[in-house]
Amino acid sequence: MTDRSSPILEMKGITKRFPGVLANDNVDFDVYPGEVHTLLGENGAGKSTLVKILYGLYPADEGEVLIDGEVVSLDSPTDAIEHGVGMIHQHFMLVPTLTVAENVSLGLKSSRGALTDLKAVSERILELSNEYGLDLDPSAVVWQLSVGERQRVEIIKALYRDARLLILDEPTAVLTPQEVDQLFVTLRKLTDDGRGLIFISHKLHEVLALSTRITVLRRGAVTGQIPVEGATRESLANMMVGRAVKLTPDKLPAEPGEIALKVQDLIVMGDRGVIAVDGLNLSVRRGEILGIAGVSGNGQRELAETIAGLRQSESGTIEVAGIDVTGARPRKIRDAGLAYVPEERMREGAIGDFTVWENLLLIDYSSPEYLRSGFFKFGAIKEHSQDLVDTFDIRTPSLETSCGSLSGGNIQKVIMARELSSSPTVLVASQPTRGVDIGAAEYIHRRLIDTRNELTDAEFIHAKLIEHRNACTAILMISEDLDEIFGLSDRVAVIYEGKIMGIVDPETATREEVGLMMAGITTTNA
Amino acid sequence: MGEVFTAAVLVAVVASAIRLAVPLLLASLGETFGQRSGVLNLGVDGIMLLGAFAGYYAVLKTGNVWLGLLAGAIVGLFLGLASSFIAVTLKAEQGISGIGVYLFGLGMSDLLFQKLVGTPIPINTFPKVDIPILSDIPYLGPMFFQHSTVVYLAFAAIPVSTFIINRTTFGMNIRAVGEYPEAADTLGVSVAGTRWAAETIGGTLAGIAGGVLAISLGIFQQNLTNGAGFIAIALVYFGAFTPLGIMWGALLFGAINALVLELKTLEIIPRDLSNLAAMAPAIITILALAVVARRIRAPAALTKPFTRGH
Amino acid sequence: MNRITKLAILIAVFALVAAACGSDSDSGSDSGGDGFRVAIVAPSASNDLAFTQSMVDAVNSLKDSGVVSEVAITDGTFVPEDGATAIRDYASDGYDLVIAHGSQYGAFLPEIAPDFPDVSFAWGTAADTYGLPNVFSYEAASDQGGRVMGIMAAALSQSDVVGIVGPIEVGDAKLYVDGFKAGVLVGKPGADVPVNYIDSFSDVALASEAATSLIGAGADVLSGTAQMVVGAITVAKADGVLWFGTQANQTSLAPEIVVASQVYHWEGILEEIVSNVKGGTLGGELYSITFANGGLVIEYNDDYPLPDDVRELGDNAVKAFEDAG
């Protein structure tokens, strides 16, 4: 239907500077009709910046943008929309208190003049959702929708404006595997129509599955542009990071010691007043990683929060290092030896407005090492923080940088550094690498395995009384990323509707088997 | 106690409650537009005072109450524009700049009054308009249908505001920029433009509210509003940011005051408890706010200036 | 827009605000006298036709007669803390006499006065000098005028219901209200005298509703005290209900219905205070204006056709006070 031989979009020599950062460095980028051109790069490589320039959210310092061969000026999203550009943002751009139809019609001229024309909009939404397999209720209020449904609203928003060039900035980061499959079906329909897609993702298998071409950015500059044919996960990872990356971490077999975390008959209510964790039992031994696999919303979040003392249980018991901490305050549970890496990095894990060193100190701030009669000992604190920044390879301009301005991967490293510096007996880590680039994910994975093997029991190190493995950390890792689950876990527990469906050995179990259990179907041998 | 609450007393209390509620209602409706768009204007009382003076002065000079109302509206409009400029364009800290506007209105209205008028002179007030047929209904007539035209207009403004907020594209834009301006911006909705418009409506209604107050009382005096603008702001929360909720809040506030006054006239409240009774409106309001506010979520972007790309 | 421009605009705005707020204090120039400087700090406007105006008028007349040479006024300080600041400022500016015209300022005097032993303070309306050597206090026997007008109100009322709007039940207001009520009951022992203290000195809207409520209860004559009663007077005027005023002559507000007003003339006692100060006595005495010492005067509205017999009742009552005093 469209002429597929000339590009819809050409970006030439785009340069964009932020204070202290060269976010885009003379970038050339183009998109042809019917293709998916992927942008790949580490956190902070400049992917979002490039597409935001295209969408009129930032002005470029240098360079030009051509659409259908003509130079255009994109000063605002309105300009971009007029030129047929649509964008699905890394963070959803939906007004939670408005309905689907209202969100879609925002900014559009109404056929009824000053009055809204939600009826007409709803009809068109239903047409589009039928055409592209995007199931949606136009009258639903957005905050009630699941993440997958919200994404569909975003896509409909772009289609409604007849976008010929669609930008998808990490659209899969928050989706379940099933939702990702569904999304890809829709996206392929869009390219069949001759639309051009710009796709951004950290998940290499998705990139390989969807893309036509791939452009890799590193520190703002293009380091390679290749067709998908012949590309492998390893080759892409190497281009991104600039060195060989181990996608599956090496690890020695576990040597599990005594039970360090024990959860019995735990029942927890969710936010909506329904049971989220339903009589759950599990135990994790020192020196092993127990992976919890499951589709999000099956009680993982509530389980982690309850263990960390952030949520009250209805019944059941939780023991950390043999101490009953059921219903105890978070501080007490930490004192018992628990460390916690929460799922919502920016909301619960770190304080965005605080500096890096302040975030590194959040737990230890009252220890006599850093506090003398109410005053911080800045010398000791800075030294300790710099140590952590170095050992955990946290890439920050300085210790005084506010944590919120770091990339996702680096924020996660700050949290990990803080949590692990307390030498915990038990570590609960939720979605440790969600939205984190390959380089940082590799680092975090290696760190988790090291922690499993590391001696953390100071008493043991001195007394050498117990067996070696009894001094290591027990790790409970909750993840929706099956690669991560299979790559790291010593045992895999599958959670479904607040219960453990079964525990399998990642060496022998298949992904299909685990996938079925995640859907609530038990196989005979599980 | 029974004979105390005669029909006549009830009629008097309701009619008085409605009169007391009207300025609050108008100012609060205006503030709702601003707050729904994400702008908190703490200067309402100052705008009311200047609107009150303008209304008073225009009536004093022309004798025409409608010109007075217009003068209040125009002054409110300009102060609304000024508030928008400060809050939206200069992105000032809204909790502070609003107090500046309040102090400006408080001082300026008094200064103008001293310089231009001096000794208070009574002015014409809004004529009472009995609504045919309805005003003849026993009890209900004198309660609801024997008021001045502005009272009817103020109550008519409630469904109109609800309609604007919920059914027009402008209202939808207001809700969007108050909740998630980034999202509205990416769809080409002008965040600044919408906020300017909403905030200016707010200022205009505050000016009108002041004008209504002065012209209803037929007099102006320093600090005539006596803090009504701040109560109007509290009512926005009380009314859950909806015009109908605000109406109930304003009526409740008016009713408590009217009831306490009536009980004092009837000397039912013992003299030594009179102080306690005086606190009743405040206490009940605070309690109601505490109870209601738990279930209310303010617009997420309230008081947060918007800059693209942050 | 850059920061400098923003800053400039904000400064301009606040300068305007400051100009508007600061403008209510003004001071007359030196003229004659022997350099005696008086400052007044008062809660409402200088022309409020009530409490503040009565004192401002008195001091200005002393200035006209050359007893004092300079008068400074800070009015509208209805926030007591603001008033206290102004009082302290005048004292440190070396004014000879600082008049704290409002009972709400009293609490600050024990803190301020000892710091300025050479400055004399006069505080009213009150009857307490806190035992301080440089504080005078003054009050008005407003119950006297209240009683006089209450007697006339009883005579004029056809419904035998006479209503009173009051602010807060303290000080001068309470004195007046109690006196007025007593007067009505003297005139008509069976009369009904509902009193509505609205618990505010400044809420005009509430005063207006209180008047409406009293009229609803049958009152055909009203009185009231404090600056918020303007709201009540306009209601009385609209409903054709008679009004007795106090603290200043309120006839101009509603010539149709104002019968008479009790007016305060502070000149007499002020002259005494000034001569005390000049003579070296800076405080310690209590003063009260009464009919007997000429501080209280009933001013009648010439436009109101007051029956002669009622006028006579009033004159007799005044005379009784003069004779007794």
Ligand SMILES: Nc1ncnc2c1ncn2[C@@H]1O[C@H](COP(=O)(O)OP(=O)(O)OP(=O)(O)O)[C@@H](O)[C@H]1O
């Ligand atoms: N508004 C801004 N102000 C200052 N610096 C910014 C801003 N936006 C981005 N940056 C910086 O520009 C660089 C590129 O950021 P960008 O968001 O484009 O990275 P990205 O490739 O999308 O990363 P991620 O994978 O984490 O989403 C980063 O160093 C970032 O800190």
Ligand SMILES: [Mg+2]
């Ligand atoms: Mg990004």
